[in-house]
Amino acid sequence: MHKVVLACSLLVAFPCLAQMENISYESTEVAPGFYMTVGNNPDGPFGGGTSGFIVTDDYVALVDDGLAQPAPAMVAHIKEVAGKAPDFLVNTHYHGDHTGANALFAEEGTIVFAHHALRKRLLEKPESAGGDGGIPVVTFAEGVTFHMNDVEAEVIHLPEAHTDGDAIVVAKKANVIFAGDIVFNGVFPFIDLDGGGSVDGFIAAQKKIAEIADENTDIIPGHGELASLESMHKNIAMLVEGQKRVKKLVEAGMSEDEAVAANPLADFAGTFDWYFINAERMTRTFYKDLTGK
Numbered sequence: 001m002h003k004v005v006l007a008c009s010l011l012v013a014f015p016c017l018a019q020m021e022n023i024s025y026e027s028t029e030v031a032p033g034f035y036m037t038v039g040n041n042p043d044g045p046f047g048g049g050t051s052g053f054i055v056t057d058d059y060v061a062l063v064d065d066g067l068a069q070p071a072p073a074m075v076a077h078i079k080e081v082a083g084k085a086p087d088f089l090v091n092t093h094y095h096g097d098h099t100g101a102n103a104l105f106a107e108e109g110t111i112v113f114a115h116h117a118l119r120k121r122l123l124e125k126p127e128s129a130g131g132d133g134g135i136p137v138v139t140f141a142e143g144v145t146f147h148m149n150d151v152e153a154e155v156i157h158l159p160e161a162h163t164d165g166d167a168i169v170v171a172k173k174a175n176v177i178f179a180g181d182i183v184f185n186g187v188f189p190f191i192d193l194d195g196g197g198s199v200d201g202f203i204a205a206q207k208k209i210a211e212i213a214d215e216n217t218d219i220i221p222g223h224g225e226l227a228s229l230e231s232m233h234k235n236i237a238m239l240v241e242g243q244k245r246v247k248k249l250v251e252a253g254m255s256e257d258e259a260v261a262a263n264p265l266a267d268f269a270g271t272f273d274w275y276f277i278n279a280e281r282m283t284r285t286f287y288k289d290l291t292g293k
């Protein structure tokens with residue numbers, strides 16, 4: 001029981017679903033030297049956030065690192081596939097399902113990079129980073145660029161989107177984007193309004209990714225299947241339409257519960273519902289964002 005409670009306390013945004021300690025990791029090479037890594041949880045539906053990494057002749061750079069409980073498995077997995085511990089780690093945002101192995105990677109000599117606001121939030125909740133040792137060492141405002149042999153990977157901050165400290169990583173030549181939780185592909189997203197996120201910023205961030213991408217870009221999401229420009233258009237269309245519908249209910253003077261009862265996202269639910277964000281929770285997010293309540 002104690003272990004389950006601990007797992008819950010590490011998850012800023014996620015309800016307690018199951019044990020996380022038996023999660024194992026699997027990576028897919030989406031382009032030469034570019035990997036997408038997902039966690040498989042034998043004890044429940046949630047395997048943590050999706051991460052990814054880049055392997056060049058001399059460098060390994062990791063983008064996000066999953067939950068704290070299975071961190072030893074994550075470190076072992078990356079070392080095995082990449083051939084060594086990462087030189088660099090970029091956190092896309094502060095949630096514990098993306099930063100939980102920070103401390104263990106830091107012990108391996110990995111330097112952790114993040115937006116200023118992300119570091120501030122992890123300082124308040126270091127357990128999300130696997131402990132004090134997981135606090136980012138290098139921070140940035142607008143972004144930073146990694147020059148690793150023939151790979152140029154640009155880290156770009158997108159303001160007030162999923163949180164206030166979001167960053168994506170864009171590798172133009174390989175045509176790969178690591179989107180973090182700016183992209184919940186094909187499912188209703190969590191937008192952390194209490195963590196500095198906003199619906200408008202989230203939509204703007206998705207549009208920015210769609211603008212950078214072309215029809216061949218591999219977009220590694222924070223949750224969901226590997227995304228493409230086409231899937232981004234679908235995600236954006238749902239958000240824009242959903243926000244518009246809830247806005248009408250707010251303007252009609254409905255309370256939050258009345259708006260939920262009107263079920264404005266009913267036709268999206270079949271496609272976008274998943275085990276922890278359904279049409280009701282998405283409606284409440286739109287409502288709270290529009291009213292500031």
Ligand SMILES: [Zn+2]
Nearest residue numbers: 013093095181
């Ligand atoms: Zn998140």
